[in-house]
Amino acid sequence: xxxxxxxxxxxQETFGMSPAVTVRAPGRVNLVGEHTDYAHLPVLPMxxxxxxxxxxxxxxxxxxxxxxxxxxxxxxxxxxxxxxxARGWQAYAAGVVQRMNDVAPGCGAVVAVAGDLPxxxxxxxxxxxxxxxxxxxxxxxxxxxxRDTIAKRxxxxxxxxxxxxxxxxxxxxxxxLAGHALRIDFYPFQHRPVPLPAGLAFVVASSGExxxxxxxxxxxxxxxxxxxxxxxxxxxEKLGVEPSFPLRLGDIAxxxxxxxxxxxxQPHGTVKEIGDQARIPISKLARFSVGSWEIDRPAPVRGVxxxxxxxxxxxxxxxxxxxxxxxxxxxxxxxxSHQSLREHMECSTGRLDKLCAAMRRAGAFGAxxxxxxxxxxxxxxxxxxxxxGVIEAAQGVTGGAPAFPxxxxxxxxxV
Ligand code: NG1
Numbered sequence: 001x002x003x004x005x006x007x008x009x010x011x012q013e014t015f016g017m018s019p020a021v022t023v024r025a026p027g028r029v030n031l032v033g034e035h036t037d038y039a040h041l042p043v044l045p046m047x048x049x050x051x052x053x054x055x056x057x058x059x060x061x062x063x064x065x066x067x068x069x070x071x072x073x074x075x076x077x078x079x080x081x082x083x084x085x086a087r088g089w090q091a092y093a094a095g096v097v098q099r100m101n102d103v104a105p106g107c108g109a110v111v112a113v114a115g116d117l118p119x120x121x122x123x124x125x126x127x128x129x130x131x132x133x134x135x136x137x138x139x140x141x142x143x144x145x146x147r148d149t150i151a152k153r154x155x156x157x158x159x160x161x162x163x164x165x166x167x168x169x170x171x172x173x174x175x176x177l178a179g180h181a182l183r184i185d186f187y188p189f190q191h192r193p194v195p196l197p198a199g200l201a202f203v204v205a206s207s208g209e210x211x212x213x214x215x216x217x218x219x220x221x222x223x224x225x226x227x228x229x230x231x232x233x234x235x236x237e238k239l240g241v242e243p244s245f246p247l248r249l250g251d252i253a254x255x256x257x258x259x260x261x262x263x264x265x266q267p268h269g270t271v272k273e274i275g276d277q278a279r280i281p282i283s284k285l286a287r288f289s290v291g292s293w294e295i296d297r298p299a300p301v302r303g304v305x306x307x308x309x310x311x312x313x314x315x316x317x318x319x320x321x322x323x324x325x326x327x328x329x330x331x332x333x334x335x336x337s338h339q340s341l342r343e344h345m346e347c348s349t350g351r352l353d354k355l356c357a358a359m360r361r362a363g364a365f366g367a368x369x370x371x372x373x374x375x376x377x378x379x380x381x382x383x384x385x386x387x388x389g390v391i392e393a394a395q396g397v398t399g400g401a402p403a404f405p406x407x408x409x410x411x412x413x414x415v
Pocket of ligand 1: 030035164373
């Protein structure tokens with residue numbers, strides 16, 4: 001287990017300074033509500049007891065320097081925003097520093113990051129990093145930003161690194177309560193802690209296949225975001241609704257109304273085709289926060305819509321099951337989610353499917369991939385007595401990839 005001390009020692013060793021504060025920023029697992037946040041539909045994640053520690057000391061020169069125990073090199077980020085060339089993990093740091101341009105201009109900081117949160121897909125290490133770094137800079141520079149603002153700015157910062165993220169991860173890392181999941185609604189925005197009943201334990205297992213947000217997984221994720229926008233364009237047209245931009249399925253009508261029409265959508269479409277058909281300017285359909293989707297490149301449409309709409313209903317069912325203490329029904333929402341992610345969203349892998357099946361056979365109430373998919377981690381909900389068997393079953397499938405119990409922790413803390 002990594003403690004604040006590891007980040008503090010790394011700061012001392014690299015920059016010869018002691019920290020003014022250290023921020024603990026947890027990872028998260030999403031219990032259910034996958035690929036719904038960017039559609040403005042609800043999610044049900046919880047923060048976990050695996051975290052990044054961010055130790056920081058303010059400096060007088062106008063630059064932020066960041067070292068991370070998990071990655072090579074030192075990110076050197078000038079305060080004037082001239083760090084567009086940053087790549088990989090450093091691009092996330094650059095996005096955060098840029099989004100703090102209005103706080104203590106001219107001041108700098110040295111930062112060291114360490115932790116026991118695995119990166120490689122599904123546990124939100126990128127958002128723990130972004131939120132943790134932003135909260136640390138805010139504390140070191142006395143910025144006085146509140147948790148909502150930090151979560152929103154961290155999400156914007158991650159978008160400048162090229163992933164069109166929906167905002168769930170940053171919000172749960174900011175607002176989670178120990179012992180609870182957090183239901184987050186995006187339209188209108190609100191969040192509510194949902195107590196986790198006794199008799200419910202969670203196991204997270206790596207599939208052994210990384211899905212880092214730098215390459216193919218980012219592209220596959222962004223393709224689902226575009227597919228959701230194309231589906232929204234067609235459905236808004238059919239419903240005679242004047243949409244707002246960027247298009248989001250959750251904004252156009254009640255989901256049961258939209259659901260009735262989703263089966264009729266075409267399986268795939270391009271921005272060009274659907275823009276012409278729904279009379280929507282192509283630039284509004286294809287544009288991301290940075291860059292855009294090629295207008296002649298097909299994206300999945302019907303499957304994405306069918307998954308997202310059904311997943312929103314599973315979030316409601318999961319919250320009701322937790323509130324009623326019905327763990328079997330809760331497990332069924334996880335299994336239903338995985339099936340839909342596999343069949344409709346097409347973001348599972350053979351390894352994730354086998355991993356979930358093995359964990360169910362070992363006594364889990366339910367199991368599913370967690371996070372964006374395309375590799376990464378799976379989650380099982382099980383009775384506390386089944387935890388060891390579920391871990392053993394998971395490792396039997398993956399040949400010993402990490403699998404461990406997780407508990408619902410609180411949001412980030414500044415110490
Ligand atoms: P992961 O795969 O844990 O990074 C991503 C998005 C979320 C959400 C899920 C899918 C980022 C930082 N996070 O999570 O906003 O859309 O996929 O439900 O991109």
